[in-house]
Amino acid sequence: MSSDALSGPPGRWRAFTRAISPRIVECELTHLARTPIDLAIAGVQHAEYVRALVALGCSVQEVEPAPDYPDSVFIEDVAVVFDEIAVITRPGAESRRGETAAVERVLAPLRPLAHITAPGTLDGGDVFVVGKRVFAGRTGRTNDEGIAQLRAALAGHGYTVEAVAVTGCLHLKSAVTTVDDQTVLVNPQWIDQATLSGLDVIEVDPTEPMGANIVRVGAALLYGASYPRTRARLEALGYSPVCVDASELAKAEGAVTCCSLLLRA
Ligand code: GLY
Numbered sequence: 001m002s003s004d005a006l007s008g009p010p011g012r013w014r015a016f017t018r019a020i021s022p023r024i025v026e027c028e029l030t031h032l033a034r035t036p037i038d039l040a041i042a043g044v045q046h047a048e049y050v051r052a053l054v055a056l057g058c059s060v061q062e063v064e065p066a067p068d069y070p071d072s073v074f075i076e077d078v079a080v081v082f083d084e085i086a087v088i089t090r091p092g093a094e095s096r097r098g099e100t101a102a103v104e105r106v107l108a109p110l111r112p113l114a115h116i117t118a119p120g121t122l123d124g125g126d127v128f129v130v131g132k133r134v135f136a137g138r139t140g141r142t143n144d145e146g147i148a149q150l151r152a153a154l155a156g157h158g159y160t161v162e163a164v165a166v167t168g169c170l171h172l173k174s175a176v177t178t179v180d181d182q183t184v185l186v187n188p189q190w191i192d193q194a195t196l197s198g199l200d201v202i203e204v205d206p207t208e209p210m211g212a213n214i215v216r217v218g219a220a221l222l223y224g225a226s227y228p229r230t231r232a233r234l235e236a237l238g239y240s241p242v243c244v245d246a247s248e249l250a251k252a253e254g255a256v257t258c259c260s261l262l263l264r265a
Contacts, residue, residue: 013217015058016106016261018075019065020046020249026070027252028093030140030170035251042248046073049222049259052244056220059265063106069099073249074258076173077123077141078103080150081263084157086111087150092121092141103261110263114153122146125171125258130178130199134161137172137191164195169209173257177214179221179239185230187212202237205229213255214241217262224256 025037053060066072071093078100080087086107088100107113116122126137127150134154136147144163151161166172168190175190183200186193187209193201204211204227211227223231223241234241246256 012265013056013058014110014263014265015053015060015217016063016075016103016263017046017050017053017060017259018063018072020073021065021067021070023067023070024073024252028071028095029253031168032251032253037251038248042252045245045248046259049244049246049256052222052242053215053217053260056217056222056242058217058260058262060260061106064102066099066102069096071096071252071254072099074125074252074254075099075103075261076258077125077171079107079261080122080124080127081107081111081261082129082154082157082159083264084111085114085153086263087114087116087122087153089122089124090116090118090120090146092123092139092143092146114149116146116149119143120146120149122150123171124261125173126166128173128177128184129159130184131181132159134159135164135172135176135195136161137164137166137175139166139171141171162195164191166191170253171258173213174210174255175212177212177257178216179214179234180216180219185212185214185234202233205233210250210255213257215256215260215262222256224250226250 123141126142176186208227208230211230215222221241225243225245
């Protein structure tokens, strides 16, 4: 196995993370203008993020670094892991396709694997799961063929896959993520909420469009510190997210979910 145990006792949740590439300044950008990224600050924020995952009960392992891949810290995009199977993606950005091999190696002992193959593309950031309902964003990174292959990989495990049109942001999970088994946090500007039928919706504060991305570790939540108004909405509803500053990585169009691959141990 090519990962190093970083911290944390074996627990119910396992998280894989990946160090920030020194080339992150060359990252892909889709909806953001390029602004300078301070590598030292990004590193401190990433370390704090890992500590928060540990504090929330994750056993965290760092996958071998991929310094030649500017976006490799955003490990969420290269696999989607279910209890029954892990799907190795074919990232929509060609520059990211070499990120999958090392992640495949660490997942192979843990789950049967399926693969998205050409001409399909799929980014893990375009997939979220509520029970047996899987939502897959149709974006610049994920195409219909990728969604069809995901559906085929999951069909034998009782999941349904619903395609969701996304506009105005990079990934589906920029626009919507889950906060519990029944509830999603949403930026209504970026998706058609009709696709979320049957789920309870919490909308981000309109002044915090990037605030729909939150990490769920069982009942615990890990959230970016840049969205205090949306956080207040969550707290008013009884949620208590732990917050970390991920503002430097946000300049690379990454958010909190992007920086880990979470699976039930
Ligand atoms: N910079 C994050 C991505 O484009 O995947």
